[in-house]
Amino acid sequence: MRVGIIGAGPTGLFLAGGLARRGHAVTVVDRDTGPGADGRWPRRGVMQFHHAHAFRAPCRTALEAELPGAAARWDEAGAEPTFVTLPDGSRRLMTVLSRRETFETALRAAALAEPGVDFRPGHVDAVLVEDGRAAGLAVDGTTVAADLVLDAAGRSGRATAAVRPAPTAGGDCGIAYVDRQYQLRPGAGPGPLTNPMAWQADLDGYQVILFPHERGIFSVVLLRPTATRALLGLRHAAAFEAACRAVPGLDTWTDPERSRPLTDVLPGGRLFNHYRPQTHPDGRLALPGLVLVGDAVGTTTPNFGRGVTLSLLQAQQLLALVDEHGRDVDALGHAFDAWCDARVRPWVEDHAVMDDGLRRRWRGEDVDLDGPLPSDLVMAAAAVDPAIGAAVGPYAAMLAGPEVLDPVRERARAVYASGWRPAFDEGPDAAELAAVVAGALT
Ligand SMILES: Cc1cc2nc3c(=O)[nH]c(=O)nc-3n(C[C@H](O)[C@H](O)[C@H](O)COP(=O)(O)OP(=O)(O)OC[C@H]3O[C@@H](n4cnc5c(N)ncnc54)[C@H](O)[C@@H]3O)c2cc1C
Structure with missing residues (x-):
């Protein structure tokens, strides 16, 4: 297939490399031309680029599976994989210590070096539509024809604003x-x-x-x-x-x-949490042949460092579905929508509940024992009831979704009902x- 990708951030780059390695012809368009000759990369269109980023284990696993050259370049640039020792003595990758700039520079170099990836500097003004289907990209007065268009334009991308559905979950983090x-x-x-x-x-x-x-x-x-x-x-x-x-x-x-x-x-x-489906409320795809992916689908409050992991997990799933559905891009769109609904939306909703709880506690209010118990409070309760801890590990590592905490939420609620509260840390x-x-x- 000819695939047109809007945005060469982590999601677009990962997909460009992965699709090209499968033999597809990829054009990835970004208004940002990449690092300068002196290695500096101002990256004005992505406000969080120079802000703190944490990289959870699934980011690394996804790179090793789909774009091993990027993992190797990341290591060469100084990335520090960090492990935890599990109760059975085995070691599990927990995180990779790295700046976002270091990560994305490595990913960009590896993805754009893949034969079959054409990087086009420019601004995508709109998606071309023919017979009610996405047919390519309008880029600074030129066109890029495509059988499949991917919107990987991030949290504030506007190129598909005319056709995409409104967010169905999330809101301002406050x-x-x-x-x-x-x-x-x-x-x-x-x-x-x-x-x-x-x-x-x-x-x-x-x-x-x-x-x-x-x-x-x-x-x-x-x-x-x-x-x-x-x-x-x-x-x-x-x-x-x-x-x-x-x-x-x-x-x-x-x-x-x-x-x-x-x-x-x-x-x-x-800062806001948002979840955007691929389909309108009546089940129609936003635009047949167009798939939203990465931050364009979901964003979560950054204090837990989940955005890139959630984006690469999506991208990895999308690659698997391209393998499964081939040129049937409508089936691809619906299958990806169902996956995101089950695997991305719960994270966004989880963060919205946590943000709400955090703002309340910051205002001096007590834990709301009648509402949904935020996942950060469930994790904190493991300090009192060790039986909660077993569920916390896979949740914290993003090896399972927030639903993995459901079986222990009532135990955690009982901890708070007993009157226990996590103490504030020392300081003003x-x-x-x-x-x-x-x-x-x-
Ligand atoms: C403050 C903050 C801190 C964060 N911390 C973490 C963290 O610790 N760990 C973590 O995993 N995640 C973190 N995140 C989330 C993470 O930054 C995002 O999940 C990630 O950037 C998503 O990648 P993306 O490729 O989908 O989008 P982006 O990185 O936003 O990339 C989108 C690309 O599309 C391009 N683009 C957009 N529109 C157009 C157009 N019309 N034409 C051409 N190009 C276009 C942009 O130039 C950009 O290059 C944080 C986010 C914020 C806001």
Whole structure:
């Protein structure tokens, strides 16, 4: 088939490489021309590109299965696979420590090197339609003919806006964040970690997450309710650094004697969860011959680092369905829609419930024992009832969907009904942090 792909982000690149390796003729179009000659990659169309990214095991497994050259290049660039030891003594890949830039540079080089992939720099203005079917792409006044069009244009892509269905799940997260990248100085060891993927502190009214990347590089993310305007000043370096000094654990990582900032403080854009099906409510495909994939289908709050994994799992499934359905792209669209409904939508809904619960707790409200119990609270309850822990591992590693927690949700609810609550981590509450911010900016 001739396949036209809108967007050369992780999803579009992975699919381009995987489809070309199957013998399909792929044209992948992106307005971003890639890293500059000096290796720097501003990537203006993807606001989160230089923000913290965590990569869960299924990302790596998907690359090894479909585009092993990308996994090899990622390793050469310094990616650090990290393992956990299971109770039976075996080791399981948990995460790959890497910046997004390092990951995507490796993936891009491997995918675009595949014979059969044609990279076309440009802006996709619309999908060409013939006889009610997708027939290709309109790119800056030229056309690209295609038997199958894939919309891998990410969370804010507009090229298919005229035909695609409205989201059916999700909403605004109500969470705002700022982010800064650092690197440990030579000889300085890492600070504390909560798990192999991150260090996290849940404080009264806000959250801090630190993601280690490759070669001692790490990102610090400060998350707050969008409504807490008093913490807006965190976007200024002086206030961000003062906050780093004030939070125990974070002060160890960011001690100027031990690490140095690599970037400015990067304010985040609007965060939302969304799930978009391939079909309208009456069951019709958005446009026969067009398939949405990756962030175009679903986005989740980034604090759990699930977006790329969810995108590559989708892309991997789409490749399997292309193998199964061949040129019957209508059957492909419906089969992929059914898979996304079962495997992507639950993650989006899971995050919407967690965000709602987090915002409530940040407002000082108690756990709502009558509503759905958010999955992060189910995980926390494993500290009290170890029987919950067995379900948590596959959920946390994204080896199973949120439904794997269903059998233990009532046990977790019983833990909260007993009066137990997870304690806040040590450090200033939101009002005290606001005073730290104000003090740093006067
Ligand atoms: C703040 C933040 C932090 C995140 N942290 C994590 C994390 O820790 N771990 C994780 O796994 N995920 C994380 N994510 C999610 C992750 O960034 C996304 O899941 C991922 O970018 C999805 O890849 P994609 O290829 O589908 O879309 P994108 O990466 O958005 O790529 C889309 C591409 O399409 C191109 N494009 C769009 N429209 C057009 C057009 N009309 N013509 C030509 N080109 C076009 C864009 O230039 C872009 O290159 C985070 C997201 C945010 C917002």
